[in-house]
Amino acid sequence: MRVNNNNNNIHNPFVGNVTTALLPFNVLVQSLMQWPKVLESNSSVFIMKIHPLIHPLHDLIRNISNMLGVDESAATYMFFLMVMNFPMAVLLRMTRFGKWRAFLGMWMGLFYTFYTFGVETLHSIVVPLIVYIWLYVTVGMSDRVVQYLRQQRRTRMVVPMVAFVFSFGYLLVCHYHRMLTDYLGWKLDFTGLQMLITLKCVAVAWNLHDGILLNNPEKSSQVMSHHHPFHRIHRLERMPSLLEYFGFLFFCIPVLSGPIYEMSDYLNFIYGQDLNHNNNKDNNDDDTSDDLKNTNRERNNPPIPYLLISKKILLAIFNMFLVLKTAPYFGRETFESIIYEREGHKELMNHSTKILNPNSLLYKFLFSFACMTSIKFKYIVGWCWSEAALLIAGFGYQRDYKNGEFSFEGAEAVKFLDHFLASNLRDVTTTWNVSVSKWLRNYVYTRVGERPGTLATVVTFIVSAIWHGVYAGYAIVWIHYALAMSLIGRLAHKKMRPYFLNDPEHVFSEKNSRVMSCIYKVLSFIATACFTSYLLPPFLLLSWEHSIQFFRSMYWCGHLAFVPIYLILNYLPSTRGREKHHLSSDQMDINIQKKKKVQ
Incomplete structure (x- = not known):
């Protein structure tokens, strides 16, 4: 939930006489963002006609706003998330499989978004529509185009990369416009919706890309050997219909807050069957409808996990x-x-200031940790309400490609305890906003080279920074975080764990001492908390000035300690190499004995 919190202590550097060179660009951005307002003025007659129908809802939300002391946009957001989603989940679960589910979920999602954001929702409709036209022209319209795209990797990459660049480019314009009009503010607007829509559009483009790759009979075996299991499972081998596409984008329950999800999970929910069966269908609406009518009785909703x-x-x-x-x-x-x-x-923190000097480094570390923990609670509220409604509807029930077990991980947004008790930098990101973390891993990290490494990590965090916004604080956080995780986090995992654990891959394994495992977890938690308390605050402070002032107030201690920590870890004697050598020697002896028995 975003609340107005404009900061008037710092001037917006992107407006006024300071940025005369940016003035033409600013005018262009503001003009581009204002086009839905033209339709709003032309649709005044229609709005007047439907006003009596939504007037009771408007009065109810206004009363909620006054009672809670929040603005009406935030009250609207809370009402749809906490009140409307649960009856909608029950209704969707009771609705027959097929088009009716898609239609109902989509139109209620459009109602949520138009009521909350007004005509600005059109930004989130037009951009996906352009992406859909692009995908249809390149993938869904002509077999000749498909055959041409299959010839080389560069030509295949054109399809998802154009969708990626266009979607993220428009999102950047939206972020920049928000920075012009609400600098350092947290007002609720359509930008959050656009962020979720962007990820879904790009995911569909990559799913179709993977479907084209895996359907190439000439190079199928070559491509399959290099393909990630996730990409194979969630591929699309046919162009989705407009109803499926926009139903996927505007599915009502998670449309305002997330989590995001895969098209395959959405189709499983709509049709009550595996994606592979859907892919084999002819992309003909009538044929699909007839098939649904013939087999509707055989389909069941997943169990309700009470x-x-x-x-x-x-x-x-x-x-x-x-x-x-x-x-x-x-x-x-x-x-x-x-x-x-x-x-x-000091008046707010009377008790703590009696114990610690508020200007001390320790106090700032502790206060930074408390702030970065506190701001997460409001996001968890929204995600948990959405998750509960999705579980009631039966959404996100999927099979794990690693162990074959079914679970509701497709509806998961946050791993609460795992996140707040994280003992390494990687777990901090993978357990927070889980669906976006998975999206970044599966649609960015695993796409950068055949063997992702440091470069893939840096690119992934850059994309994450762009997705969050254009404030300098986002770039500062993710670039620093990527370097810390790649250079220090992995090295510490490699060098330090064997000193505490006999089984470095499993902390609480039977081979490890219980005491040493607990000591390792506590020390790792403290180290991770120190790193995150130093690296993450620019995410909250947003501006370059505030971010630099934070590092200055911390005496740049993290930056000064980075190189010594890296050198110490790099030259620290490793025990894992000796273990691997012994293991490999033992394995060689076993192999030799097996060969002798065979002979």
């Missing part, structure tokens, strides 16, 4: 309580007072 739903609801309520208790003390304004050493924050 215990998991209860946990999600309780977790949402618990985090709502944490938001109310921590938000007044650990907001951005208070954090800025700390790093600028202003007066005023």
Whole structure:
């Protein structure tokens, strides 16, 4: 939930006389973002006709807004997320498989978004429509074009990369416009919706790309050997219909807050069958409809996980309580007072200032950790409500390609305990906003080269920074985080774990000492907390000025310690090499004995 929190202490460097060179670009961006307003003025007659139908809802949301003390846009967001989603989940579960499910979910999603964001929702309709036209022209219209695209990797990459560049390019324009009009603010607008829509559009483009690759009879074996299992499972071998496509984009339950999901999971929910069966269908609406009518009785909804739903609801309520208790003390304004050493924050933190000097490095580390923890609670609230509704509807029930077991991981947004108890930098990112983390891994990280490494990690974090926005704070966070995770995180995992654990791959293995495992986890947690407390605050502070001031207030200790830590870890004697040598020698002896027995 975004709340107005404009910062008037710093001037917007992107407007006014300071940026005369950017003035033409700013005018172009503002003009591009204003085109839905023209349709709003032309649709006034239609709005007046439907106003009596939605007037009671508007009055209800206004009363909620006044009662909670939030603006109407935030109250609308909360109403759809916490009140409307649950009856919609039950209704969707009861709706027959096929087009009716897709139609109902899509139109309710459009109602959610138009009521919340108004005509600005058109941005999130036109951009996917252009992407769909591009995909249809290149993949769904002509077999000759498909055959040409299959010839070389470069030609195949054109399809998803054009969708990626266009979708993310338009999203960057939206972020830039938001920065012009609401600098350092957190007002609820359509940008959040556009962020989710962008990821879904790019995912569909890559799914079709993977379907084309795997359907190439001439190079099928070559491509299959280099293909990631996730890519094979979620590939699309046919062009989705417009109803399937926009139903996937605007599925009502997670449309406002996430989590995002795969097209294969959506089709499984709509048709009640595996994606492979859907891919084999002829892309003819009438044929699909007839087949659904003939086999509708054989399809069943997945079981309702009552215990998991209860946990999600309780977790949402618990985090709502944490938001109310921590938000007044650990907001951005208070954090800025700390790093600028202003007066005023001491009144809020009377108890802590009696113990620690508020200008000390330890106090700033602890306060940074508290702030970066506190801001996460409001996001967890929204995700948990959406997850609970998705579970009721039966969405996200999928088979794990590693162990073959079914679970509801397709509807997972956050791993609460795993995130807050994370003992390495990688787990911090993979357990937070899980669906976006998976998207970055499967559609960015695994696409950069055949064997992703440091370059793939840096590219992934750059894409993540662009997706979040154009503030300097996002770039500062993700570039620093990528370097820390690639150069220090992996090296520490490789060099330090064998000193504590006999079985380095499993912390609490029977081969390891229980005491040493606990010591390792505690030390790893503290080290991770120190790193994140130093690396993540620019994500909250947003601007370049505030971010640099934060590092200055911390005496640049993290930057100064980076090279010594890297050198120490790099030259630290490793025990894993000796273990691998012994293991390989033992394995060689076993192989020799097997050969002798065969002879």
